[in-house]
């Protein structure tokens with residue numbers, strides 16, 4: 001078992017700080033195999049979404065691993081189309097069926113699309129009914145979070161946002177810090193199209209510790225308090241990405257990575273995603 005660190009949400013529930021993401025893991029065997037390998041390597045946290053269409057394969061990977069459901073932290077997300085069409089409840093129930101479980105550890109609204117307020121009320125009820133252990137949001141900007149607060153809604157436990165060395169999303173990260181909302185970094189390595197693994201600074205730092213650039217980036221996320229969910233469908237990378245609990249980046253290396261921020265997103269802008 002890995003020496004996992006955990007973070008504690010504002011409702012007292014704990015989340016393993018490190019997990020496996022399965023966005024763009026193909027439907028079917030690829031995802032089931034990746035999840036099985038990850039659980040065998042000691043991962044206890046899987047991040048999926050209705051939109052990834054692979055929740056059933058996550059369930060299959062869990063089944064094959066033999067690891068008990070209650071030992072695994074599962075995050076899934078309400079799809080944007082379902083939020084817009086006011087079908088959040090139906091979406092959640094489909095996720096339970098797909099995942100072959102009767103509860104979700106963390107349930108997020110995937111994007112702040114129209115009717116997200118109503119969807120948030122729906123998932124708050126599911127939380128109160130104990131079908132979800134913690135509720136949160138994804139891709140919410142500061143003004144979306146302020147809107148939830150103005151409406152008197154429960155403070156989200158987490159906000160899952162694009163965040164990697166080249167886009168450190170500091171405004172949202174700092175605001176979440178002030179409000180006690182845990183930040184989960186998506187595309188933590190820069191994602192499929194903007195992988196940062198050839199970056200000379202990250203490789204030079206890696207050399208000092210005998211670690212890869214991917215491990216340096218994951219370690220940086222852990223040290224700044226992010227939940228980090230790198231995706232891979234290769235067993236050697238799945239294992240490598242988890243070997244980040246046996247070293248600590250020095251302040252000067254943390255500062256060097258902080259200096260890589262371009263403040264430019266690599267992916268979708270929440271202000272323009274959907275129609276809001």
Ligand SMILES: NC(=O)c1ccc[n+]([C@@H]2O[C@H](COP(=O)([O-])OP(=O)(O)OC[C@H]3O[C@@H](n4cnc5c(N)ncnc54)[C@H](OP(=O)(O)O)[C@@H]3O)[C@@H](O)[C@H]2O)c1
Nearest residue numbers: 021022023047186187188189190191214230231232233237
């Ligand atoms: N909430 C949202 O809107 C949102 C959006 C995007 C992502 N996410 C979540 O965040 C997770 C991670 O983000 P992501 O998948 O976009 O990007 P990522 O984890 O930053 O990068 C994944 C890419 O890195 C490669 N990779 C992983 N480990 C590697 C290693 N050690 N060496 C070399 N290459 C490596 C993977 O290739 P292989 O698979 O071929 O190994 C894949 O191409 C997603 O899976 C998903 O769960 C959420």
